Amino acid sequence: MPDTPASRPVAISAEGVWKVFGTDASAFRNRPPEARTPEAMARDRLVGAVRDAGFQIGRGEVFVIMGLSGSGKSTLLRCLTRLIEPSEGRILFDGQDILSLGEKPLAALRRKRMGMVFQHFALLPNRTVLGNIAFPLEMQGMDRDRAEARARELAEVVGLTGREHRFPAELSGGQQQRVGIARSLATDPEFWFLDEPFSALDPLIRADLQAEVQRLQREHTRTTIFVTHDLDEAIRLADRVAIMESGRIVQIGTPEELVTRPATDYVRRFVAKVPPARVIRVASLMTPAHEAAAGEQVSADATIAEIAPKIVAQGGPLCVLDARGRPVGSLDRQVALQTLAAVSCIPVPVAEHRGDQAR
Numbered sequence: 001m002p003d004t005p006a007s008r009p010v011a012i013s014a015e016g017v018w019k020v021f022g023t024d025a026s027a028f029r030n031r032p033p034e035a036r037t038p039e040a041m042a043r044d045r046l047v048g049a050v051r052d053a054g055f056q057i058g059r060g061e062v063f064v065i066m067g068l069s070g071s072g073k074s075t076l077l078r079c080l081t082r083l084i085e086p087s088e089g090r091i092l093f094d095g096q097d098i099l100s101l102g103e104k105p106l107a108a109l110r111r112k113r114m115g116m117v118f119q120h121f122a123l124l125p126n127r128t129v130l131g132n133i134a135f136p137l138e139m140q141g142m143d144r145d146r147a148e149a150r151a152r153e154l155a156e157v158v159g160l161t162g163r164e165h166r167f168p169a170e171l172s173g174g175q176q177q178r179v180g181i182a183r184s185l186a187t188d189p190e191f192w193f194l195d196e197p198f199s200a201l202d203p204l205i206r207a208d209l210q211a212e213v214q215r216l217q218r219e220h221t222r223t224t225i226f227v228t229h230d231l232d233e234a235i236r237l238a239d240r241v242a243i244m245e246s247g248r249i250v251q252i253g254t255p256e257e258l259v260t261r262p263a264t265d266y267v268r269r270f271v272a273k274v275p276p277a278r279v280i281r282v283a284s285l286m287t288p289a290h291e292a293a294a295g296e297q298v299s300a301d302a303t304i305a306e307i308a309p310k311i312v313a314q315g316g317p318l319c320v321l322d323a324r325g326r327p328v329g330s331l332d333r334q335v336a337l338q339t340l341a342a343v344s345c346i347p348v349p350v351a352e353h354r355g356d357q358a359r
């Protein structure tokens, strides 16, 4: 199971994290392994909301935590920010164990380096859009004019220009969520935590805000932890996805890895309806080559779905370029067409065609 970020310095690391409801942490720590099984814990009326979670998140990575309702996603996210105290384990931010931080340094870490967005968060009803966005800056001691100028910039970034002086009650749900996003970014956080931020919104607004998150991420790379139960949202946003089942992380991988190599039947069922072309990248299907092939150029990092028009229009192989525009391989049109047409990934002849550029 890949649990380390490919080619990025580690920003957040979790080791052996447990959160058990129904007992205090010291009592849980004394429990031997045989008393930590789901059956043994259920007998003692303990809820293992997070069970032995371990992973590393790379700097700038979008790490999505996904699973069915009750699988432990929110509890895990809250443990990472210490809004909930884990029962056991270590959580390191840039190598510093945040579980050992006292109240003041923890509050400073949250205020200066973390931004958070929740599904139901409270905007301040008596403050306008600008007043809400500026609030965290004012809390940091920034003078009102500067804070408001920054808030104005952020209101524009999230598409609220013209509504700066409205109060939350005068905004739609989607607009309120935009205020929440802008407010969470006001302090320019390095770590961005989003817990089902768009679940209550209708699909069109949701897609709009997902695009907004992608754009914000492209413009200013930050380490992002995003909780969702929506697979489509996860695929759209994630560099890697952690799939949770009954408190355990059962697989961590890129969307492509989850779809082409599900670790368990649960994951297989979860991803069964994802069209392979949406997640399989050109790099996985190309034949490596160091000279530019004839034909249309495509990016090794693109998904097959993204380059569908070129595949269809092209008579022969396509020339694959890496991120710097150097030729790294050629993509057989027949293989690409098969992937485009496939409705399920299993079995798909990926392995035969996988090049050495796979992410």
Ligand SMILES: Nc1ncnc2c1ncn2[C@@H]1O[C@H](COP(=O)(O)OP(=O)(O)OP(=O)(O)O)[C@@H](O)[C@H]1O
Pocket (backbone or CB within 6 Å): 021, 022, 047, 048, 049, 067, 068, 069, 070, 071, 072, 073, 074, 075, 076, 229
């Ligand atoms: N304060 C609590 N006391 C007792 N049990 C709790 C508490 N908070 C959460 N749980 C339990 O922990 C488990 C994980 O809950 P959690 O809210 O993390 O799941 P989730 O995957 O985020 O679910 P959802 O998608 O519905 O928000 C659930 O069984 C839940 O009932």
